[in-house]
Amino acid sequence: MAGVDQILRAIVQQGADELRLLTDQAPLVFARGLPRRFTMSPTPETVLRQLLSPLLTPERLGELGRAGHVTFEYRAETAGAFDVALQRGTTGLEAHFTLHGATVSPPEPAAAGTARRDPLRVAVEPTTLSAEPPTPAAGAAEPAITMTPRLLELVERAVTLRASDIHLSEADPPYVRVDGQLRRLDALTVGVSSFLDIAAHPRSEVTHGRALDLTLELEDRLRLRVSVYTTHLGLAAAIRLLPRTAPALESLDLPLALGDLAEVPHGLVLVAGATGSGKSTTMAALCRRALERRSVVLVTLEEPIEFALAASPRSVVRQRQVGRDVPDFTTGLREALRSDPDVIMVGELRDAETIRLALTAAETGHLVLASLHSGSAAGSIERIFDAYAAEQRLQIRSQLADALRAVVVQRLIPRARGSGRVPAVEVLRATHAIQNLVREGKTAQIAGVLQGGSRDGMLSLERCLADHVRAGTITAENARAAANDLDSLAMYLSK
Numbered sequence: 001m002a003g004v005d006q007i008l009r010a011i012v013q014q015g016a017d018e019l020r021l022l023t024d025q026a027p028l029v030f031a032r033g034l035p036r037r038f039t040m041s042p043t044p045e046t047v048l049r050q051l052l053s054p055l056l057t058p059e060r061l062g063e064l065g066r067a068g069h070v071t072f073e074y075r076a077e078t079a080g081a082f083d084v085a086l087q088r089g090t091t092g093l094e095a096h097f098t099l100h101g102a103t104v105s106p107p108e109p110a111a112a113g114t115a116r117r118d119p120l121r122v123a124v125e126p127t128t129l130s131a132e133p134p135t136p137a138a139g140a141a142e143p144a145i146t147m148t149p150r151l152l153e154l155v156e157r158a159v160t161l162r163a164s165d166i167h168l169s170e171a172d173p174p175y176v177r178v179d180g181q182l183r184r185l186d187a188l189t190v191g192v193s194s195f196l197d198i199a200a201h202p203r204s205e206v207t208h209g210r211a212l213d214l215t216l217e218l219e220d221r222l223r224l225r226v227s228v229y230t231t232h233l234g235l236a237a238a239i240r241l242l243p244r245t246a247p248a249l250e251s252l253d254l255p256l257a258l259g260d261l262a263e264v265p266h267g268l269v270l271v272a273g274a275t276g277s278g279k280s281t282t283m284a285a286l287c288r289r290a291l292e293r294r295s296v297v298l299v300t301l302e303e304p305i306e307f308a309l310a311a312s313p314r315s316v317v318r319q320r321q322v323g324r325d326v327p328d329f330t331t332g333l334r335e336a337l338r339s340d341p342d343v344i345m346v347g348e349l350r351d352a353e354t355i356r357l358a359l360t361a362a363e364t365g366h367l368v369l370a371s372l373h374s375g376s377a378a379g380s381i382e383r384i385f386d387a388y389a390a391e392q393r394l395q396i397r398s399q400l401a402d403a404l405r406a407v408v409v410q411r412l413i414p415r416a417r418g419s420g421r422v423p424a425v426e427v428l429r430a431t432h433a434i435q436n437l438v439r440e441g442k443t444a445q446i447a448g449v450l451q452g453g454s455r456d457g458m459l460s461l462e463r464c465l466a467d468h469v470r471a472g473t474i475t476a477e478n479a480r481a482a483a484n485d486l487d488s489l490a491m492y493l494s495k
Contacts, residue, residue, distance in 0.1 A: 003050065003051040004051045004054070004055070004076070005077045005079060007019065007040070008076040008097060009076065011029050011036075012099065014029070014036060014038070015031055016038075017098065018031070018096075018098050018099070019096075019097040020094070020095070020096050021043060021052070021094065021095040022048075022089070022092070023048055023092025023093050024045070027043070035192070035234060038234065041232075045092045045093055048092075048095070049093065052086075052093075055084065064087075068088050069088070070085075070087075071084065071085045072084055073100065074097075081099075082097045082099055083097070083098045084096070085098075148194065148195055150188075150194050151195040151196060154166060154195060155241070157188075158176050158241060159241065161183070162179070163176035163177055163183075164178070164241060165177040165238060165240050165241070165276070166237075166238075167239075168192045168196070168236060168237040168239070169231065169233065170191050170193075170233055170234035170235055171190070171233045171234070173185050173186050173189070173190050174195070177276075178419075179414050179415075179419055179420060180412065180421060192236065192237050195237075196228065196237060211229035212226075212227070212228045213225075213226070213227050214226050214304055215304045215306065222243065222244060223306065223307070224241060225242060225304060225306055227239075240306075245307060245308050245309075246284035246307040246308070247281060247288070248285065249262075249285040249288070249289050252423065253422060253423060254410075254425060255425060255468075256425060256457070256459050258282075258286070258408065259289055259293075261406055262286045262293065263289075263293055264406075265365075265367065266362060266363075266364075266366055267403055267405035267430075268362040268400075268403045268404050269286070269367070269406050269407075269408070270370055270372060270380050270404075270407045270408070271283050271286075271369065271371045271408050271410070272371065272375075272376075272379075272380045272407060272409045273374070273375070273411060274411070277412055278410055278423060280307070283369050284309065287309055287343065287369065288310075290315075290343050290367070291309065291311065291315040292312060294342070294343075295315055296315050297340055297341045298341065298342070298343045298345065299318045299345070300344075300345040301326065301333065301345070302319065302347040303329075303348070304321050304323075305319050305321045322347070329348065329349075330351070330353045330357060333346065333354060333357040333361065334357060337357070342366065342367065343366065343368075343369065344358075344361055344366055344369070345369045345370070346369070346371070347371060348370070348371055348373075349370050349384070351387065352388050352392075355384055355387055358370055359396075363402060368403075372384075374409065375409065376409055376484050377427075377450065378444070378447060380409065381404075384396065384400060385397065397439050400438055401436070401439035402435070404430040404435070404438060405429075406428060406429050406430060407426075407427075409427075409428075410424065411461070413468065413474045414474070416472055416475045416478075417472070422473050424464045424465050424468060424474075424482060425461070425464055426460055426461035426464065427458055427459045428453075428458060429457050431456050434446065434449060447460070447485065447488075451463070461482070462484070462485055462489040462492055463492050465483055465492075466479065466489060466492030466493050470493075479493075
């Protein structure tokens with residue numbers, strides 16, 4: 001029996017009716033247009049040609065070479081008849097097998113204007129939500145995600161558990177993250193397709209090894225930030241539950257007042273921390289404060305848009321999603337500088353060019369709020385330096401010293417009693433002493449200035465953690481796990 005016949009027989013036994021073999025990728029399997037889990041290693045072109053060797057007759061190879069594609073019918077041993085399409089794709093050979101007579105089109109979406117409701121008053125209208133690929137092209141087909149009733153039930157349960165995230169896969173029941181810890185929901189259905197219906201367009205990003213990122217709005221209550229991606233076991237998805245609108249800064253329970261950062265006329269404010277530490281929430285709250293207290297044009301660059309920011313009678317909001325409204329952060333920043341902004345919010349500083357443009361914007365009269373992944377204020381500054389070659393760092397140190405206004409680093413720590421987490425923050429203010437250290441590249445001395453900078457509105461992470469421990473809001477064990485400097489933490493705890 002030929003190798004491809006074995007695969008076709010296996011998918012038919014699983015109730016599937018469609019197989020796609022692509023060069024250097026794991027096979028993709030579908031049942032009536034919905035992805036199915038199928039475990040098999042990626043197939044290099046040599047392996048793929050070996051699997052397809054019984055089908056690659058000289059005539060078909062000739063047609064493939066002339067036209068770039070060829071179609072025919074193939075009867076697999078013990079598996080039945082298949083319609084086959086071979087083509088030379090951008091990454092190599094591709095083979096698409098469809099069980100003869102099968103209907104593989106994705107399910108039709110519900111009629112426009114319909115809505116699904118549950119006790120959360122959650123509704124999607126229309127039920128099919130557009131999910132745009134990261135680099136859309138004119139005329140390109142867009143994959144779509146249709147929410148199933150099971151997803152709404154899962155969201156309701158996650159909200160009841162006070163979860164921040166939901167994780168789905170084809171191999172396991174859903175997991176939810178509650179107070180930073182994962183919890184498995186064994187009683188629920190296994191499979192991404194049970195919760196998200198993903199249109200099986202042959203060219204969709206998610207079926208070609210690229211993650212699909214989008215935001216879904218649930219009426220008046222929640223926004224879901226969804227990332228769907230492929231793994232060796234099939235599709236997986238990560239869903240973050242977010243409030244629909246940006247929170248008020250006062251509601252974040254921050255140990256230090258940060259409202260003045262939203263009213264800085266120009267300069268760079270960095271918000272740093274690990275994934276899931278609340279950086280986006282803090283930046284959204286700062287944006288909301290700026291819109292409420294000032295008369296500004298606010299331009300955001302996000303991937304994807306998480307919080308809806310409301311304009312005021314004297315302020316304007318322009319939220320742009322990277323991959324949908326603008327191709328990348330660098331292009332978005334260049335365009336933002338031509339749109340008369342007062343405040344620019346950058347979802348992430350990822351590369352040297354984005355950092356350079358953010359510094360230029362901060363130097364030319366704009367307030368720039370930006371996030372990056374770093375565990376300390378000094379580490380945040382070093383991350384910016386490290387983005388540049390050695391011969392460029394002198395200029396960048398000078399630019400950053402002039403533009404920097406503050407660095408806020410935050411972590412979320414489980415409460416000692418009850419449920420939930422509390423924020424622990426490190427706040428660095430750009431005093432003359434800090435600016436001189438940045439200009440000279442002496443980041444190792446920043447920690448010492450932080451410890452003695454309380455009069456200037458500074459706070460070290462270890463001091464914040466120690467205050468929480470003394471107040472009984474977190475345990476000493478969790479404080480030690482979150483600290484950057486255990487000796488400093490011990491010193492603060494001993495006082």
